[in-house]
Amino acid sequence: MAQHAKVAALTDELIQSIIGFDPATNRRAYKHAKEIATAGLRPHQYNRTNQFDVQQSFEGLDEKFRILNRDDLADALQSRLLELNSIRNTWIPEYLALLLQLSDRPIENSEVEALELLRPPTPPPALTWAEIIQDDPYSDEEIWKDVDYAAESSEDEVLSERRKKSKPTPASSVDEQDVFDPETLLEPVDTHVLEEIQQAQSWNLKASQESPKVEITELQAIRETLFMLAGLPTTLYLSEPQHGSIRGSQRYKFSHAMEKTTEDLLTQIADIGQGLYRLRRWTARSASLPLVQTFEAAVRKRLLKFDGRLAALQQEYLAPKVSIAVSFLELHSEVSKLASPLLRLAKLVAAIEGELLVNPFAHLEALFQEVGLAQMTLEEPIFTFFSELFFECLQTYLKPIRKWMELGDLGTNDETFFVFENDSGSEASSMWHDRFVLRRGKGNTLRAPEFLEPAAMKIFNTGKSVVFLKELGVYDTVAETGEVEPRLNHESVCGSSGLPFAPFAELFRTAFDGWIRSKYSLASTVLRTRLFSQCGLLQTLSNFQTLFLGADGAAFQDFADTVFERIDSRQRGWNDRFLLTELARGIYGSVLGKSDADKIIVRSVRMKTETRALKGLATLSLDYALPWSLMNIIQRSSIPIYQQLSTLLLQTYRSKYLLQRIRLDDIATLIPTAFKSKTLKLRAQLLWFSDILRSYLTETVIGQTHTAMLSSMTKAEDIDEMANLHLKYLARLQEQALLADNLRVLYNVVMEVLDLAVLLHDAHIRETQQRLHPPPSHAPLLPAKSKRPGKTKRRKSVIPAIVEAEDEETSVTEAEEGETLDRSVPMPLRYPTLEQELEKIESVFSRVLPFLTAGLRNIGRVGAEPVWEMLAERLEWRGKGEGFERG
Structure with missing residues (x-):
């Protein structure tokens, strides 16, 4: 308890010595200061510097100097450390730790030759008797001669003569010994002046x-x-x-x-x-x-x-x-x-x-308000006084802003500046978004004067642009062509005479915007030019549109057909990512170019069970290797959205691909005739739906949105605006393509309609195979016998075996039929009849299509998106006279 009381007393003395006012005058401020001091002193123990950490730091410096071929600097440091070890002093670790804190890039700024300037001059050699005798030889008789110390010197004679003079005079430079009497400097006291002062103070x-x-x-x-x-x-x-x-x-x-x-x-x-x-x-x-x-x-x-x-x-x-x-x-x-x-x-x-x-800048906010108040009350002297005081104090606050905007540097532990380094070790690909952040206080308010908040983001982005240019290695050319900084004082902002007509806040905002523009425009312009011309931002966005969004329909169709053929082959390694990557690079190489095509990567995820549904295509995804500079604009979180859109397009192409494999010649062989018309009708309806959906995605959604995004991107001022435009572009694509979370119901309906194409294709293939390969009479519902029954019995998966032909005649027939007979289709043990499948497909299609149309119209009214209304109108054309609807 005694220790706590002593600490509390010392804390009170510390606070009173700092704040400089009596606690009784402002109890609230004194109490707040005491809480801050107590909270700051309580957790600290103020231990001594760890000498082993200091020694390890100097050993690391020695190793670093030698690695960077600065052995001279390492030898000089090592010799001085050895010299320090011979000195016994308990505070040497603290001295060395302080020197480590004060060091500033020693490899670049240190020169061993400069150490010679610190070396003390060599003392002259000691004077020897030989040198003395050589200059002034002596004889033995002079050594033993007696000296009369009582005799008066000539100096005493001169001094006694001067004292005999009646009127002493001050010594002059002409006197040989320059000796004078100090009493000659005394002035006589004028008692009359003292009496006048006393008389004046008589009251x-x-x-x-x-x-x-x-x-x-x-x-x-x-x-x-x-x-x-x-x-x-x-x-x-x-x-x-x-x-x-x-x-x-x-x-x-x-x-x-x-x-x-x-x-x-x-x-x-x-x-x-x-x-x-x-x-x-x-x-x-x-x-x-x-x-x-x-x-x-x-x-x-x-x-x-x-x-x-x-x-x-x-x-x-x-x-x-x-x-x-x-x-x-x-x-x-x-x-x-x-x-x-x-x-x-x-x-x-x-x-x-x-x-x-x-709040160390509270006086700036208070002065700013006083200037505006004095202007409104037409107090010209008060306005001029506070305006000059405000701009004089503002210059100190502008120093860290100027340093940040010109050099991209932050002061060490500068709590007064609203920008700080959050993660110095962050990757360059996320440097713009993660390395630096704005300092905020209570209520998420910016830790900056209120009058600077409108310009805070420009200040923040200018400094980040400078750091970005330094990472690109082009900052030196920018620094040499900097603009002249405009003056920011009372005369330049308010004029030299009288009260200005415009409000002071508006005058200051205009002047400060010009001050920022002198530093902001150059850095942002150079960075934009660099990103567009040398980093290839627009070209990369165009490549993304081609690769993920199917801008080149022929290339996307070739890649999709290659994937579909490998899926239908039912091979174990159909989704091998290395092989698919080579195929994708070969297909897109003629469109994007060899260098850009080499950045394409295909990734695949293995599924526990195989599925014929279109959702299985989500296991494949395209990726594109981006440079770190562009990853600050096209962020990592944007790639999954591109992949979602690519997967949706791939599923649309897959639906049409399966429907086109149902040839009209094969449908003509169906018995009875009712199956023919119903199959033709459903095939036409599903083809129509796939074409409508593909046209909507590629032309209405992707094409127009991408054009608008590129137009806005070329006008963006900084990376922040570019990144926001890109995020808004993807969010709009995701929403209009029904991939947003709040539109998941409509997306599921679309996928249900697309999956009907898979059902129709599989049902038609089974019917065709049953006609060409009728099952034995004793087992009409079992599939054709496999060529390797032993291997079929050993299968542990629920995936059925692949049906293979046994005789050559059947193989020839299948070869003539072409793609009509897909031998890769799995054959379950029991299947519904073709009639049941057709009725199910027709029932589902007739039920979900009106629901999809109504849903599109409803969200179109709520979200004010005309594209959803357009898609709904195109889907309603099915009931306005199409032949397949009445057929």
Whole structure:
């Protein structure tokens, strides 16, 4: 408990020494400061520096120097460390740790030759007797000669002669020994001046007597008032330094004025002096933050200017050049006018004094508001005073902004700047979005002055653009062609005379935008040009449209047919990603070019069970290798959306691919005739649906949206806007293609209709195979016998075996039939009849299509998307006279 009490007492002393005001004057600010200090001191133990960590750091530096072929620097460091080891001092680890913290790229900035400048000069050799004798030889007789130390020297004679002179004169440079008497410098005391001073202060002596009131002149009151306003102790005004209060003494009066009038006048001037005194006491403290230090220095500068005006007033009354009337009222009017801006400033300081401990730029916001208020109230002197003070304090806050926008550097542990480095080790591919973030406070508000919030994103993006250019290696050329920074002060923003007509906030915003534009435009323009011309942003987006979105229908069809043929072959390695990657590069190489095609990668996921449904195509996905610079725009999270769109297009092509394999010649052989018409009808309806869906996706959704995105992308100013445009582009594609989460119901309906093509194809193939290969009479429902029954019995999967022909005649017949007989179709043990399959397909199609149309119209009205209305209208054409509907 004693330890806690001691720590609490020391904490109170620390807080009072820093904040510089009495806790009784502002309990709330004092309590808040104490909470901050207690929270900061409590978890810290302030241990000594770990000497082993310091030693390991220097060993790492030695190894780094030698790896980078700086053996000279490593040898110099090693020799000095060995020399330090011979010195016994307990604080050597702290000294070395401090040097490590102060080091700045030693490999680039250090030169071993500079160490010679620190080497002390070689001392001259010691003087030997041989050298002395050589210059001034001596004899033995001179060594043993006696010296008379009592004899007077010539110097004593000169000194005694000077003392005998009646009128001493100061020594001159002509004197040989340059010796003079100090008493000649003393001036005689003029007692007359001292008597005049005592006589002038006679009213002070009378004040100590028992008389209740002492009469004084206005000149004496003016003199005391000027001293008090300058911060000096006086007799006419009583001050209490602890509370910072000043009041007029009631022991003095004017002989020609009423006492109440005198007391009221002294009270008004004392109030002015009290505000000035508190302002002086606030500036006497020393802040640790540069922003607050600048503010304090600016206030001291204005107090010094005010003191100069007071000195001028004192001179007017002390040594007037012309005859003037001594008037205490006139002095009051003059002082009130001079001190009015400072008194407003004193109120502002008192209001934000406690807040500055938490918000170091609170004074900037308060000054900005005071400037606007003074402009609205037409107080020109107050407006000019606060405007100049605001811009003077703003220059310090602009330094980290300028450093960030020009060099892309952040100050070490600069809590006052609203940008900080979140993850210095982040990959270059996510540098723009992850490495730097905005500093935010309570309520997710930006930790920056309110008047800078509209420009915060431009400042943030400019610095990131500079860092981006440094990563690309082109920043040096940008720095050499920088624009001249416009001035940002009172004259350039508000003019040199009078109050401006436009609001100060608008004038400042315009001037600050111009200041930012001088740094923002160049960096963003160079970066945009680099991304478009050398990084190939537009070309990559075009490649994505071709690869994922089927912009080149022929190439996409070739790739899709290749995949479909491998699926229908029922081979074990049909989805081998290496083989599919080579096939995709070969197909797209003629469209994209060899260099771009080599970036294509096909990925596949193995499924536990095989499926004939179209959702099995989702196990295949295309990928494209992007450079890190473009991955900051086309982010990793965007690739899955491209893959979803590619899969949907592939499923649409697959549906049409299966329907086209049902040839009209094969349908003509069906018995009875009712099956022929119904099969033709369903085939035509599903082909029509697949074509409508493919046309909607490629022409209406992808084509128009991609064109609009490219047009906006060329006008984007920075990577942030480019990345947002790309994300909005993908979100719009995902929504219009019914892939959004809130449209999942309609997407499932579309997939259900597309899967009907698979059912129709499989049913037709089974019917054709049953006619060509009728089952034995004793087992009419079993599939044809496999060529290898033993291997079929050993199958553990639920996937049925592949039916293979046994005789050559059947093989020849199948070869003549071409793709009509698909031997790769799995044959389940029991199948529904063709009639049942056709009825099921027709029932599902007739049921879900109106539901899909109505759903599209409903979401089109809610989301105001005309493309959904267009798709719904095209789907309703089925009932407006098509032949297959009536057939």
